[in-house]
Amino acid sequence: MKAKNILLSALVLILLSVIIFIAMSIKWEKVEQEIGLSSEAASSPLLVASELVKLKGKTLTTLDSKYKLVENNQLQLPIQSSLILDEASLKEYESLDVRTLDWVTQGGHLIYVLSPRHEMLINALANFQQMTGVVPSLVDGNKRRNNILVTPTANLEIEYAKEKAKIYTPYQYQFEQCSGTKYSVKIPIKDEADEGTKPEQDSEKDSEQEQVNQDITLICEMQYGEGYITFIPSIDPISNMGIKHLDHGAYLYWLIGSNQDLYYLPSLVAPSWLYALWQWSWLFVVLTISSIAGLIWHLVVRDGRGITPIEDKQTPFSIxxxxxxxxxxxxxxxxxxxxxxxxxxxxxxxxxxxxxxxxxxxxxxxxxxxxxxxxxxxxxxxxxxxxxxxxxxxxxxxxxxxxxxxxx
Structure with missing residues (x-):
């Protein structure tokens, strides 16, 4: 019995030694993988930007209530400061367009950001566009960033600290009638003026000649009174998931300029889920609504039962x-x-x-x-x-x- 116990103990010891040897021989590598934003970062799209501006001794404050912004019909912001304004907030605050432009006239810096719901805000933005003269117009093709983890290809260059900074900004609109400094990108467009008039055999040979480049203005910076306004198509480059790519950190510093205080006024009204679904795929929405309407029409009582029952009902003979x-x-x-x-x-x-x-x-x-x-x-x-x-x-x-x- 003792010999058997000694043998079992020896086998266990050998097995443990082998396991320890294998574990020590493996080269462990720690890999960090991005799985998404924290709850704090998800609720604050400029959280990383606020930490970044602190390195320059500047501050970034998010205004989550209109009472922090407007008092006595005046914008309660320092004149020598910058305000990032989501244009959707112009509809949410009474006379905010006039008050903001009064503040800019006195020397403030407005960073005007187009809203994803721009087409739904046309009436609310008419007064602001009339006073500034800058009008956004739809550009063919949706230039949204498909994968937020992949570094995109730069589509603009700006100059910061005497160096060229490459950035990528998604856009759906360009800024027309910009009277100040324009930052443009060239995109190929097809000349359709003579489409259908050329012989089919020449279509491939002349395809390159039909391609022309069009300059579209993605950023417009203009003087307005004692201050100035910077129009940008999207806040994505300086957001939590965008600022780590390319030279977007330099782009943030370029937007602030020499001002020490930066304020951000987001839209406090979230778009409806139906609008978000429409933006994702309008065809899916149309087909779904049509299917539901057809099902309801099929089930409702019209000239009798909508559906004839398949099973036969048996009536007692006594009846x-x-x-x-x-x-x-x-x-x-x-x-x-x-x-x-x-x-x-x-x-x-x-x-x-x-x-x-x-x-x-x-x-x-x-x-x-x-x-x-x-x-x-x-x-x-x-x-x-x-x-x-x-x-x-x-x-x-x-x-x-x-x-x-x-x-x-």
Missing amino acids: HIEASGHFMFSNNHQAEVKQSLINDLNKKLEAKIPHFKYLELNKQIEALAKLTNLEPQIIEKLLTSEIPQDSAEKIKFIKLFRTLRKSL
């Missing part, structure tokens, strides 16, 4: 008998009802008394009296009398016939 009786009596067919009862009685007795219906009346009465123990007078009345017209007598007559039938 048929009752309905037939009501019909016969209401149409004065008592004789036919009486004859039907006699025929049913004859069929029932045929097995017990062959040729019962051909017997004389007195013999039928005698045979039924023996089988049912009913009085012969009652049986004779049932066989020879007509069904009474009076309701009470009629019910009594039918009950007696039922008793006779059950006795058999």
